[in-house]
Amino acid sequence: MSKITITIDGEKVEATAGEMLMDVCRRKGIFIPTLCDHKDLMPYGVCRICIVEWDRGDWSKMITSCNFPVKEGQVFRTNSEKVIRERKMIMEFTLARSSKTPEIIELAKILGVESSRFPTQDEGCILCGMCIRACSEVVEANAIGFAQRGSHRKISSPFYHEATDCIGCGSCSYICPTKYIEMKEDADTRTLPIWNVTFEMAKCKKCGQKIAPKKQIEFLKKRAKNLPEGWFDLCQNCR
Amino acid sequence: MTQILKTGKELDALREKLKKQRESVKQTITICGGTGCHGYGCQKVIDAFRQELASRKLEKEVELRVSGCHGFCERGPLALLAPSGIFYQRIDVADVPAIIEKTVMKGELIDKLLYVLEDGKKAAHEKEVPFYARQNRLVFANNQRINADSIEDYIAVGGYAALPKALAMKPEAVIDEVKKAGLRGRGGGGFPTGRKWETVRKAQPGEKRYVICNADEGDPGAYMDRSLLEGNPHSVIEGMVIGAYAIGANEGYIYVRNEYPLAVKNARIALDKAREMGLIGKNILGSGFDFDIIISRGGGAFVCGESTALMASLEGKIGEPRAKYIHTAEYGLWNKPSCLNNVETWANVPMIINNGSEWYSKIGTATSKGTKIFSVVGKIKNTGLVEVPMGVKLREIIFDMGGGIPNGKKFKAVQTGGPSGGCIPESLLDLPVDFDELTKAGSMMGSGGLIVMDENTCMVDIARYFTEFLSEESCGKCVPCREGVRHMLEILNRICKGEGKAGDVELLEEMSEAITDASLCALGGTAPNPVLSTIRYFRNEYDAHILEKRCPAGACKALINYSVIDKNCTGCTACARVCPTQAAVATDKPAQGAIKGKVNPKLKMHKIIDEKCIRCNMCFEACKYDAVQIK
Ligand SMILES: Cc1cc2nc3c(=O)[nH]c(=O)nc-3n(C[C@H](O)[C@H](O)[C@H](O)COP(=O)(O)O)c2cc1C
Ligand code: SF4
Numbered sequence: 001m002s003k004i005t006i007t008i009d010g011e012k013v014e015a016t017a018g019e020m021l022m023d024v025c026r027r028k029g030i031f032i033p034t035l036c037d038h039k040d041l042m043p044y045g046v047c048r049i050c051i052v053e054w055d056r057g058d059w060s061k062m063i064t065s066c067n068f069p070v071k072e073g074q075v076f077r078t079n080s081e082k083v084i085r086e087r088k089m090i091m092e093f094t095l096a097r098s099s100k101t102p103e104i105i106e107l108a109k110i111l112g113v114e115s116s117r118f119p120t121q122d123e124g125c126i127l128c129g130m131c132i133r134a135c136s137e138v139v140e141a142n143a144i145g146f147a148q149r150g151s152h153r154k155i156s157s158p159f160y161h162e163a164t165d166c167i168g169c170g171s172c173s174y175i176c177p178t179k180y181i182e183m184k185e186d187a188d189t190r191t192l193p194i195w196n197v198t199f200e201m202a203k204c205k206k207c208g209q210k211i212a213p214k215k216q217i218e219f220l221k222k223r224a225k226n227l228p229e230g231w232f233d234l235c236q237n238c239r
Numbered sequence: 240m241t242q243i244l245k246t247g248k249e250l251d252a253l254r255e256k257l258k259k260q261r262e263s264v265k266q267t268i269t270i271c272g273g274t275g276c277h278g279y280g281c282q283k284v285i286d287a288f289r290q291e292l293a294s295r296k297l298e299k300e301v302e303l304r305v306s307g308c309h310g311f312c313e314r315g316p317l318a319l320l321a322p323s324g325i326f327y328q329r330i331d332v333a334d335v336p337a338i339i340e341k342t343v344m345k346g347e348l349i350d351k352l353l354y355v356l357e358d359g360k361k362a363a364h365e366k367e368v369p370f371y372a373r374q375n376r377l378v379f380a381n382n383q384r385i386n387a388d389s390i391e392d393y394i395a396v397g398g399y400a401a402l403p404k405a406l407a408m409k410p411e412a413v414i415d416e417v418k419k420a421g422l423r424g425r426g427g428g429g430f431p432t433g434r435k436w437e438t439v440r441k442a443q444p445g446e447k448r449y450v451i452c453n454a455d456e457g458d459p460g461a462y463m464d465r466s467l468l469e470g471n472p473h474s475v476i477e478g479m480v481i482g483a484y485a486i487g488a489n490e491g492y493i494y495v496r497n498e499y500p501l502a503v504k505n506a507r508i509a510l511d512k513a514r515e516m517g518l519i520g521k522n523i524l525g526s527g528f529d530f531d532i533i534i535s536r537g538g539g540a541f542v543c544g545e546s547t548a549l550m551a552s553l554e555g556k557i558g559e560p561r562a563k564y565i566h567t568a569e570y571g572l573w574n575k576p577s578c579l580n581n582v583e584t585w586a587n588v589p590m591i592i593n594n595g596s597e598w599y600s601k602i603g604t605a606t607s608k609g610t611k612i613f614s615v616v617g618k619i620k621n622t623g624l625v626e627v628p629m630g631v632k633l634r635e636i637i638f639d640m641g642g643g644i645p646n647g648k649k650f651k652a653v654q655t656g657g658p659s660g661g662c663i664p665e666s667l668l669d670l671p672v673d674f675d676e677l678t679k680a681g682s683m684m685g686s687g688g689l690i691v692m693d694e695n696t697c698m699v700d701i702a703r704y705f706t707e708f709l710s711e712e713s714c715g716k717c718v719p720c721r722e723g724v725r726h727m728l729e730i731l732n733r734i735c736k737g738e739g740k741a742g743d744v745e746l747l748e749e750m751s752e753a754i755t756d757a758s759l760c761a762l763g764g765t766a767p768n769p770v771l772s773t774i775r776y777f778r779n780e781y782d783a784h785i786l787e788k789r790c791p792a793g794a795c796k797a798l799i800n801y802s803v804i805d806k807n808c809t810g811c812t813a814c815a816r817v818c819p820t821q822a823a824v825a826t827d828k829p830a831q832g833a834i835k836g837k838v839n840p841k842l843k844m845h846k847i848i849d850e851k852c853i854r855c856n857m858c859f860e861a862c863k864y865d866a867v868q869i870k
């Protein structure tokens with residue numbers, strides 16, 4: 001990919017053509033707030049908090065930096081009054097939805113939003129879709145998705161029943177930026193109440209430590225064919 | 240047996256033959272068989288005509304045509320007689336024998352089936368009906384001339400003449416012609432069609448590419464795309480074949496709204512026929528060009544009409560817009576270059592090839608060429624579809640063709656551009672219909688919906704209504720649209736309930752900026768339009784609601800009271816009889832109002848008990864003496 005030069009906040013910056021603007025900004029240490037971007041996932045572009053202003057000479061356009069592929073000569077402003085004002089408004093929308101969520105309250109503060117002028121809710125899920133995307137893009141289990149439309153949209157197992165394709169890997173819970181997806185474990189099982197699933201845990205043949213849900217190990221065995229026999233029988237420490 | 244056409248010459252010869260056949264028929268009766276008229280029972284009328292003609296052995300002399308929508312659905316069932324040009328409306332099954340007996344056989348008019356003009360006179364012919372007379376039907380004209388399911392009819396009236404002409408041109412020359420014609424998309428955005436085609440043609444060299452027809456038509460009250468696809472599907476198909484040739488596509492889709500069964504049926508028949516005759520399929524008219532079309536039924540949501548959502552839906556995924564700064568023209572359906580155009584856009588194409596870009600570009604304004612079909616609904620006398628050249632004034636559409644506002648009410652505003660368009664006030668009625676002029680006025684062309692409102696319409700309530708629609712139709716993927724539009728609705732609900740606060744209007748404006756700029760797709764991006772345009776032109780109504788807790792139009796139920804004007808009340812008891820909650824009751828005082836000049840003091844004056852009143856408006860409508868007032 002060819003090297004190009006773009007301008008961010010008045011400074012010339014080197015970049016690779018087609019690279020996402022947010023990545024360029026990150027490299028340069030320019031702060032861009034995000035709520036739906038993750039380095040291991042494809043850009044999704046729904047929280048809209050990463051907007052910046054694309055200067056087109058006699059006019060400008062707001063774009064989301066996480067999914068904007070840059071081209072030679074483009075000019076951006078990441079901290080114009082318009083950017084700041086609109087980001088605050090979007091933050092107010094998100095804060096109204098998740099008014100008690102610490103991660104959201106904190107980002108709102110950074111952006112200068114102390115409270116929301118809209119009726120508040122206490123909704124832990126911000127619908128960034130990271131759980132669903134991790135499940136499909138990284139784990140490739142495709143066990144969960146979105147249900148319903150508009151303001152009724154939610155993350156859900158198929159038809160709110162047991163997520164039959166879930167392997168209990170817990171990626172959704174680890175990746176969730178607001179710690180909304182609860183994962184419980186006792187001596188023998190792991191439960192993800194939100195997807196209505198409970199798994200029996202496999203234990204290390206040597207030390208008896210829990211390794212992972214049996215179903216996850218089956219799933220991994222099918223994919224990783226050239227691992228030594230018995231690889232999954234032991235925990236990481238005993239391997 | 241169907242003839243397989245191998246060359247343009249064979250097609251021309253067939254056309255000549257069909258034309259002769261058509262001219263040899265002495266008389267024709269064309270009945271509208273569109274969805275609107277079906278609602279008025281046109282199928283029974285059609286069956287009655289068939290029977291009547293058969294029993295009189297007139298089938299050879301009189302041809303019965305069942306066409307698609309004529310655009311005047313409100314007066315259906317409709318019949319158009321040729322060559323006499325006689326136009327009958329609101330036909331009942333019982334009228335059919337008389338129409339044959341008197342009009343067809345003897346040329347006499349049946350008075351009660353004629354359209355009544357403003358001055359009480361009757362119009363015998365369609366061209367005397369103002370609704371039709373002022374239109375300029377180019378795209379829509381053939382709807383009335385052909386059987387909706389007959390490819391022969393379409394060919395006989397000149398259909399598929401543009402196809403061999405285009406196939407003989409270089410693809411680039413076809414694109415050039417469409418560019419020079421100045422055709423812009425009729426589906427909402429008004430994007431220059433030729434330019435889109437060029438982008439698709441040049442994108443991803445060597446890859447497969449697609450053409451798609453957007454027949455999702457989700458705007459409430461709009462039905463021009465349905466009417467075209469139902470009544471003249473071949474014009475859309477011909478446009479698509481030409482477009483496919485121009486951009487180099489061999490596969491096409493018609494994405495049609497699930498609620499349009501007749502459109503699906505007629506389009507399917509049309510595709511089968513066209514395929515049988517070799518007008519789509521392999522080696523079309525011996526040109527070596529292959530192209531076929533598949534019908535796909537829509538996902539059901541309004542947002543499925545948006546280009547990226549539509550393509551996701553076509554791929555079998557959830558019909559949701561996707562966030563990407565790459566145009567579908569370059570990476571669309573299955574990531575291949577894809578050319579999406581609206582039904583009406585496609586239907587304009589054959590005309591441009593037939594008559595040339597120079598002819599076409601003479602119609603309309605500097606930046607908006609050709610005609611546009613509008614669907615005129617709301618508080619207007621003649622609701623229906625009108626096709627006018629771009630540049631016509633809104634006033635002409637509403638007052639000349641639409642006949643103005645019924646019941647002696649005053650015009651207040653017209654919403655153009657569908658649910659996310661804007662409200663245009665009386666003072667701007669001389670605005671020409673033109674993509675750029677409407678946008679400048681804070682509205683848009685959209686797909687051509689016109690909703691007319693009278694003085695009894697509350698503009699805050701209207702903004703609330705459209706915002707509610709858009710909030711419900713939001714896919715919910717991105718924050719500004721899902722959360723922002725919902726909060727706008729919540730504020731509007733409050734204002735209409737009399738719970739508005741100073742600063743609400745400014746807050747709505749502030750929210751609008753972020754929602755417009757930062758939404759993922761154009762649904763959210765245009766959702767603030769109804770609110771912004773009503774604030775711009777009807778700010779006083781917002782202020783009355785918020786500051787004085789008053790609805791000037793008397794429409795917001797929480798802000799109005801019903802009461803009796805004592806001196807007008809005659810004691811007739813009409814209000815008390817209709818009131819569902821016994822809020823309208825007699826008092827023990829004598830009535831003061833006069834019935835035919837005489838006061839009858841034995842009758843009791845009435846009153847309305849506010850606590851019981853549910854503001855259903857029944858008493859207001861029932862009172863013949865203007866004694867019920869709304870304040
Ligand atoms: C929410 C939404 C709904 C839309 N619905 C339709 C529709 O029903 N029909 C249509 O032709 N275009 C619709 N559009 C516009 C399409 O995205 C697209 O611009 C159009 O089909 C392109 O064709 P054109 O260039 O011929 O207008 C819609 C756009 C949005 C944002
Ligand atoms: S603007 Fe609305 S409809 Fe479009 S992606 Fe965002 S939420 Fe969905």
Ligand code: FES
Pocket residue numbers: 033034035036037044045046047048049050051064065066067
């Ligand atoms: S980080 Fe760009 S839209 Fe969420």
Ligand code: FES
Pocket residue numbers: 271272273274275276277307308309310311312313315317
């Ligand atoms: S359906 Fe008959 S006129 Fe529209």
